[in-house]
Amino acid sequence: MLLKVPETEAFEEELSVTASTLSEVAKLAGVSPATASRVLNGSARTPAPEIAERVRQAADTLGYIANAQAQGLAKARSGLIGLIVHDIADPYFSAIAQGVQAAARQERRMVLLATTNGTPAEEKEAVAAFAARRAESIVIAGSRSTRSEDARANTDLAAELDRYCRNGGRVGVVGQAILGVAETDSYRTIAVPNEQLARDLARDLARTHKGPFVIVAGPEGLTTSDERVMGFQRGLSDAGQPAADIVHVAFNRNGGFDAGIELAWRIKASDRSAPDQRLCIFGTNDVMAIGVAAALRDQGLRVPHDASLAGFDDIEWLRDFRPALSTVSLPLEEIGRLATMATLSNDNGGAAAVVGSVTLRRSTGSP
Amino acid sequence: MLLKVPETEAFEEELSVTASTLSEVAKLAGVSPATASRVLNGSARTPAPEIAERVRQAADTLGYIANAQAQGLAKARSGLIGLIVHDIADPYFSAIAQGVQAAARQERRMVLLATTNGTPAEEKEAVAAFAARRAESIVIAGSRSTRSEDARANTDLAAELDRYCRNGGRVGVVGQAILGVAETDSYRTIAVPNEQLARDLARDLARTHKGPFVIVAGPEGLTTSDERVMGFQRGLSDAGQPAADIVHVAFNRNGGFDAGIELAWRIKASDRSAPDQRLCIFGTNDVMAIGVAAALRDQGLRVPHDASLAGFDDIEWLRDFRPALSTVSLPLEEIGRLATMATLSNDNGGAAAVVGSVTLRRSTGSP
DNA sequence: ATGCATTGGGAATGCGCTTTCCCACTTCAT
DNA sequence: ATGAAGTGGGAAAGCGCATTCCCAATGCAT
Numbered sequence A, B: 001m002l003l004k005v006p007e008t009e010a011f012e013e014e015l016s017v018t019a020s021t022l023s024e025v026a027k028l029a030g031v032s033p034a035t036a037s038r039v040l041n042g043s044a045r046t047p048a049p050e051i052a053e054r055v056r057q058a059a060d061t062l063g064y065i066a067n068a069q070a071q072g073l074a075k076a077r078s079g080l081i082g083l084i085v086h087d088i089a090d091p092y093f094s095a096i097a098q099g100v101q102a103a104a105r106q107e108r109r110m111v112l113l114a115t116t117n118g119t120p121a122e123e124k125e126a127v128a129a130f131a132a133r134r135a136e137s138i139v140i141a142g143s144r145s146t147r148s149e150d151a152r153a154n155t156d157l158a159a160e161l162d163r164y165c166r167n168g169g170r171v172g173v174v175g176q177a178i179l180g181v182a183e184t185d186s187y188r189t190i191a192v193p194n195e196q197l198a199r200d201l202a203r204d205l206a207r208t209h210k211g212p213f214v215i216v217a218g219p220e221g222l223t224t225s226d227e228r229v230m231g232f233q234r235g236l237s238d239a240g241q242p243a244a245d246i247v248h249v250a251f252n253r254n255g256g257f258d259a260g261i262e263l264a265w266r267i268k269a270s271d272r273s274a275p276d277q278r279l280c281i282f283g284t285n286d287v288m289a290i291g292v293a294a295a296l297r298d299q300g301l302r303v304p305h306d307a308s309l310a311g312f313d314d315i316e317w318l319r320d321f322r323p324a325l326s327t328v329s330l331p332l333e334e335i336g337r338l339a340t341m342a343t344l345s346n347d348n349g350g351a352a353a354v355v356g357s358v359t360l361r362r363s364t365g366s367p
Numbered sequence C: 001a002t003g004c005a006t007t008g009g010g011a012a013t014g015c016g017c018t019t020t021c022c023c024a025c026t027t028c029a030t
Numbered sequence D: 001a002t003g004a005a006g007t008g009g010g011a012a013a014g015c016g017c018a019t020t021c022c023c024a025a026t027g028c029a030t
Helices: A009-013 A022-029 A033-040 A049-064 A068-075 A090-106 A122-133 A148-166 A192-208 A225-239 A253-269 A286-296 A332-344 B008-014 B022-029 B033-040 B047-060 B067-075 B091-106 B118-133 B148-166 B194-208 B223-238 B255-269 B286-298 B331-346
Strands: A078-086 A110-115 A137-140 A170-175 A185-189 A213-218 A246-250 A279-283 A307-312 A326-327 A358-360 B080-085 B110-115 B135-139 B171-176 B187-191 B212-216 B245-248 B280-284 B306-312 B327-329 B357-359
Touching: A022 A033, A022 A049, A033 A049, A033 B110, A068 B067, A078 A090, A078 A122, A090 A110, A090 A286, A090 A332, A090 B091, A090 B110, A110 A122, A110 B091, A122 A137, A122 A148, A137 A332, A148 A170, A170 A332, A185 A332, A192 A213, A192 A225, A192 A279, A192 A307, A192 A358, A213 A253, A213 A286, A246 A253, A253 A286, A279 A286, A286 A307, A307 B223, B022 B033, B022 B047, B033 B047, B033 B118, B033 B357, B067 B135, B067 B245, B080 B091, B080 B118, B091 B110, B091 B286, B091 B331, B110 B118, B118 B135, B135 B331, B148 B171, B171 B331, B187 B331, B194 B212, B194 B223, B194 B280, B194 B306, B194 B327, B194 B357, B212 B223, B212 B255, B212 B286, B255 B280, B255 B286, B286 B306
Parallel strands: A078 A110, A078 A137, A137 A170, A170 A185, A213 A246, A213 A279, A279 A307, B080 B110, B080 B135, B135 B171, B171 B187, B212 B245, B212 B280, B280 B306
Antiparallel strands: A110 B110, A326 A358, B327 B357
16 A cells, blocks of 8 residues: 555646547636636637636647537537549549638638549448538539449439438539439539530531541440530531541540540541541540540651540640640639538529630640 | 417428437337447447347438447547648649548548648648547648748647647658657658659669759758759769759749749750750659640750650659650559558558659650 | 356446536626 | 626536446356
8 A cells, every 4th residue: 555656647647648628628727618618619608818818728738629529519510521523633533622622621621532433332322421420511523424334323322412411411513413313402513514615615626627526435324424525516516517426435544545546547547638537536524635645646646737636624734735735624623612612601592603615725736 | 379280200300400310210119229329330249130120220211320420429439531731633642642542441431631732830730630530540741841931830740740649649651751750659651762762763864864964853941852852963973973953943833844944045055966965854753844844845945855854753644745754653542552551550560661663764865 | 946157138327529507796777 | 775687607418329337038057
């Protein structure tokens, strides 16, 4: 008994591996937890300045950091925003993510990230995970899929999203609305006028290009790609041109490369000096177009000399690419920001439309 | 009183905007919350199959999703991993993020994202926010800064990280160790041998290039850039070449562009046909090198004809760039994965070193 | 039959915080 | 001097869950 080590309170505190709590701060400051809470974590009621100071001091010496989980539980607000993308390493998505992050920061929220490879099944999982974390809103980016093998998973995704919304969540959808989802105010869609812009692009290209057009598209059923294809065809039609051939490949750089190899044969077989035989290739997104360009180059063909080439998105990191890629500029970061803000505001009114624009560059013969 | 609307329980439930809870599920299944918890959310004790089924049914009809915040509070584990990057739109960071995300997914964790523009002050804030959310570990990527104006913020960052670690957190550091931080097992550094690789690069370049070298570096004090500069100079020295001139600009594409404009003058003033006067420019990261290339092109100069150019990182999206950029390949995604796994495992042993390699391409005259 | 270990469900407690409610006290008008 | 109307601090009740502890029921050996 005499040898019992006197464990001082300080000693115990030093050993503690868990963060200090509000109660500890309160005790040290000689006030109740309620008061401590009021001074440290914001409240309508402001304790006396002298007390507040004492509490702040105590918090400081203890290195107190409020437990956001506990706060979330108590306040029923998590301060979390979920972001769902196909692939964060894809510049299209990382640009959007940047916008989401910026908006979240401004609104004092944190962002939870989930990547899904574009499969509805994984998207559904991500929604469930965000719902579990009680994220206040979810921003979901990336093309929808209408392919039959995804039908089931799409239904599940819609159901999961609907459930999330019923529980009070908000969903910001980038691009096109999600099929099968309830018609509620909880969904805030930031529509990207893919079809209109692709149509504009086709019309602009048709003004100078007199040969045939070919579209390098993503898999059939990928909505974004489908919309761009449809718009482009419509634009050609507007200009009195015949519809373009379509080659479906993966909606990424390698898909574009594959298509490019195939097209290279066709180009080589044609009379490239005849303006009415020169090909104009439209890749339904920039990275696909870059893939096409790489393949053509690989096959000894030159853009725009042997064929014209255009993309879609105007990815920032691809702007230094030569020949500079004609494309449709999209304010990606802005889109991310808009989607986020839309989920956070109560009025659904300002469904601000995204404005893009055709940007013609060297790859289609512009100087 | 006669007109009082009889609110049935079902009606109330329908109106409820909050997710259903464990207790509700338990009540519906006719068991205690404890039992429901055991069957739904994993436990050492497994209730009888017949009861379990009833509970699962109840959960299903109620669309129950466990509240991860409450679970986190009760279990003292959040299942969260914090990721801190300078700029998620930068392909360097988004590649790392991809790796972190993959590892997190595999380990059944969610990732919280924070971007900081590379300032220690914002990094500190991010750490505090993650600590508040009780993230189990934090992965921090992006160059450190030793600039004097950042000294104070760096100290604060180190203090914040130390506090986080004292409270049981783990930190995975990508690149170089963080200055001023305690020497504890809690920090798991994934060292990137910037200096060694830059040295290798310089030696390889010096083998064929006989003219002067110039380094386009980030701001002085940016550790990653400094390390690469130092290694490069050492490599030149190894090869018996004089040290390279250094031009300090922003550590991004535009910085490279600015430097490129400046260097264009120097190149134009030299006798480009004399091999011993041809310049070899080393951009301390790929996007800077791309900026340099853009500027040179802008000034009517050609790479590698008028000057050689090399970068560092081997960013995937830049590989289709022409002339193909000589660079040092870094397994970015793998680095992200490693950093994440390192924070999650208990043995600090396998501080697996990152292995990079020099990749010579057309921009330095390789075929 | 008796005693003991084992099983499995439920009551109760606590995780760390917010917030309502209560109450002692001050201030002001009458 | 008195009551009404503020002030401001603390007690206590949750938020939704995990988990410890308790206890009745069962299985088994003796």
